[in-house]
Amino acid sequence: MMSKTGIALIGLGPAALPHAKSLVDLADRVDVRWAVSRSAARTQAFGRDFPFPVTTDMAAAIADPAVQAVLVLTPANAHGSVAEACFAAGKHVLLEKPLETTLARAEAIVASGRKAGRRLGVVLQHRFRPASLRLRDILKAGGLGTIEAASLTVPWWRPQSYYDAEGRGTFARDGGGVLMSQAIHALDLFRSLVGVEKVVAAQVRRTRLHRMEAEDHVSALMTLGGGAPASLVATTSAYPGGPEAMQIIGSAGTATLSGGGLDVGYVDGRSETMAPEGNSGGGANIMDFPHDAHRALIADFLDALAENRDPVVTGEEALATQRLIADIIRADPTCSQPV
Template sequence: MGQRMGMALVGLGAASQPHLRSLQDLAERIDLRYAVTRHPHQDRIRPYAGPVRVISALDEALQDPQVQAVIVATPPATHLAICQQCFAAGKHVLLEKPLELDLQRSAQLVEAAQQSGLHLGVVLQHRFREASVVLQQLLTQGRLGEVQAASVRVPWWRSQAYYNELGRGTLARDGGGVLLTQAIHTLNLFQALVGVQSVKAATVRQTRLHQMETEDHVSALLVLGNGAPGDLMATTAMYPGYPETIEVIGTLGSARLSGASLEVNFLTQETLTVTSEGGTGSGANMMDFSHQPHKDLLTDFIDAIASNRPPRVTGADALSTHALIDELLRMGSSPL
């Protein structure tokens, strides 16, 4: 076994839990040396079982020469400042989505990473689900033929209690609603699979199921990467919440990706399936999903650092998805 990579984790809210499980699984390769939180307490790092210092000052972790990379799992409004601090200290960054509150600040963050020469990875873990990887391979290999149409649906549920938590669904803390906070994972995967050239039409609204500052329902018509038609629906008002789906029609067959499961039917009558029994976080329990994609994403990130190659999900990838979200909001926004 080679030398373990020293890391620090910033933020110990709900988003940190799959990271902690992944870090525990990867303890032979990663030395989690610090957990940084405003309320330092050792109990907050469960389920990580190894020795780690829980501190309140990020500077202390950044001054440690054994720390090579930092996982940032704090609210979006904090990302730019924290990442700039990490890059200035010579640390690579794995950043929770979204990049930042708005497209301008997100672009500034990506530029800071590029200028530093350090690696910036983004936690858009749906790209690492087995079913997603298989579908990507089928499309890359041309086994579905030429894409004729594709659709993406995110029929999720969040209760009003979720939005009653301080800052939830606000521009000041989250930067947006269902698109930037929930659907961003599936939109990023959809872009990677079939590409999106532009938004032809969109409707953005707030349903009567929620009282919140930002949108909880979006529908749109899209132009895909090859010019074929696409459509989109994303919401957090579909009780009790259902798995997100991506459907692709090709000249040689069709594919349906539902959550972490895939069903492919070729015109030759051959079929292919990838099944998963795990949840997707689509309902009231937003953490109801396997941490395996997080673990695979983290593995790819440290491998990228070791071999000096870009991680699979880069800052530029995430910035492209943020730009698509901005276009959807611009095309469809009306008084909520």
């Protein structure tokens, strides 16, 4: 019988919910030793909802010899310090996206994990949706032929009340707006499927719909690895919000991935469809999505520890996506956002 992996969760905000549900599902594989928050009220509420021991003592949780891996679910600006403490204590780390608020800090986390000889995974769970996995298989087998063009749209909505929460949409806490906090999932999947060679041009804007520091609307033109053109539109200003969608046009067919659903039409007349498993959290309810992809990502991370290999979404993979975000911001000559 496989021994259970000792786990600590650090950060019990909204992002912890799908992780906690996943860990309950994976109870035969994990021993959740601690769920940690600086807020006593938050730990108490979390303890009522989930069967995990809670504490406000992060240092003790990290030092617990029964903890082999730590899920870091804090705001982005705390990722570096928490991850460093975990690596120093010999723990593996599964980190919420983005890696950190700036490229330099993100690079430091990745380097620290490698230097410590610990595994670093990043929560970019869209790669684990069944439709995403199927599309990856189609592309790997050459099912769409030569990629001729691709597009990605993220027409999401967030009300002003979302950004009124302390730190939301700021550079200091989140590292940016729609690109770092919302579209990063779809952009990571897009980059991993078709590759992005260059950002040709971009417009990075804050619309009148929101009072916030960072951007809430971005458009970009890109060149893919094979030289094909690609486009991006990502926003949290598209009321009432809809599923993110990418379209990949190939010489042998076209695939459209919308939310968690897939439609493929082949030039020879064949077609295939996969229905979405649920909503994607693109509206005012930010947690309106199933936790299946989170569970699959955590299961892969556990497999990686057991098999002494890297997880599917490594720190380097997440860093490549964050570098793409930085390239998009830099491609707008009028934008002075930090990266």
